[in-house]
Amino acid sequence: MSFVHFSVLKDECLQFLTENAPSNSYFADLTFGGGGHSFAIMDLDESYKLVGVDQDPDALKNGAKLIAEKQLGERVELLSSNFSKFPKLIKEKDPEIEFQGILMDLGVSSHQFDIPERGFSFKYDAPLDMRMNYEDDTIETAADICNTRDADELEEIFKTYGEERFARRIAEKIVEERPIASTKDLENIIFHCYPRNMRFGKIHPATRCFQALRIAVNEELGVLTEVLPQLVELLKTGGRLVVISFHSLEDRIVKRAFKELGGKDSPFRILTKKPVTPSKNEIAANSRSRSAKLRVIERI
Ligand SMILES: C[S@@+](CC[C@H](N)C(=O)[O-])C[C@H]1O[C@@H](n2cnc3c(N)ncnc32)[C@H](O)[C@@H]1O
Known part of the structure; x- marks a missing residue:
């Protein structure tokens, strides 16, 4: 590799x-x-x-x-x-x-970003992992976090680590739609939480939440x-x-x-x-x- x-x-x-x-x-x-x-x-x-x-x-x-x-x-x-x-x-x-x-x-x-199966990037469809140390099973993956935290906790992660303005809406939608398994599942949810006129801006809507989850997973x-x-x-x-x-x-x-x-x-x-x-x-x-x-x- x-x-x-x-x-x-x-x-x-x-x-x-x-x-x-x-x-x-x-x-x-x-x-x-x-x-x-x-x-x-x-x-x-x-x-x-x-x-x-x-x-x-x-x-x-x-x-x-x-x-x-x-x-x-x-x-x-x-x-x-x-x-x-x-x-x-x-x-x-x-x-x-x-x-x-x-x-x-x-x-x-x-x-790490460019190997699809690491799950850091929404550009590729892959398991939503994001652990830098992927051999350590005691570390929760990004999917684990999305599938187990309540909406308040997810909102806090997206707000604090991603400065995401639609954090609440995204957190609630994740809770409604889960289980979430892949990068594309999550990207799709975030994309549709953004107002239509903001979906194709310079920064992809999923950028901030993906950063936030990565920071949370790896503390x-x-x-x-x-x-x-x-x-x-x-x-x-x-x-x-x-x-x-x-x-x-x-x-x-x-x-x-x-x-x-x-x-x-x-x-x-x-x-x-x-x-x-x-x-x-x-x-x-x-x-x-x-x-x-x-x-x-x-x-x-
Ligand atoms: C930006 S890259 C470093 C690139 C490197 N300076 C080079 O020139 O190739 C960051 C690296 O730090 C590692 N890393 C990030 N946080 C870490 C941590 N808390 N403990 C150990 N390694 C960490 C990542 O796994 C990644 O390989």
Whole structure:
């Protein structure tokens, strides 16, 4: 299975992560995905080492193959985990460990979106799954959520995580029509909840609810909020945490956490007063980069 993902803000990430990095620096890429950022860091200096984390079995399989092909087995290690568990896992391995750079490139990869059976996209008809870790049966799928929550809970998910203005109407219709099994079942319901004159706008009516369900299934905002303060503690002096977010809810969490961490007299300082965003050229080459925002905090 081929794994396609264009790394976003790659040059900017490399600059922030490595501009002051001495030889033998140790990096962590907590959203390994297709490994684009990780391998670019490794290419810069052959003394660098990296630990890559992902919870997606496809990303890990593909990563292991690439590491072998590139003969990077001595320098790059992969961990199968939710990044929320990373601080504990890595401290158990080595209590003294410190990183020069930690990267988070949040959200889903193009691979996850574009493989129909993962159920992330309403473009394809597939089971409504959306688990990044599809091997973990303890995680509820998007279909489970649609089929078990009451209308109030569904409305809350669509409103909070999707900022969907027709959240109530959609939630009630789901409860009326369920069980819902596939992406197309859900797309169809949402589409018909939209007023006729709003069904063919620039953004497809199902976009916001699909985003909301994906965030709920993978508890994306909760794990991010929980882990940021723990990650900065893993940085060495001069080390940096670089976070790329793709929607306002994520960016707000990163911005607030950095503000709290980087207050007066704190050992951390924010390097990006305003978030760094992709150039026009990058957006033209990769439209999925258009909403990216990069923020950086450094241990001083
Ligand atoms: C945008 S992609 C990263 C792409 C990567 N930087 C590259 O250049 O190929 C995000 C990746 O992070 C993973 N991911 C997202 N949230 C995660 C979490 N909480 N724990 C572990 N992995 C996560 C996803 O499975 C996905 O593979």
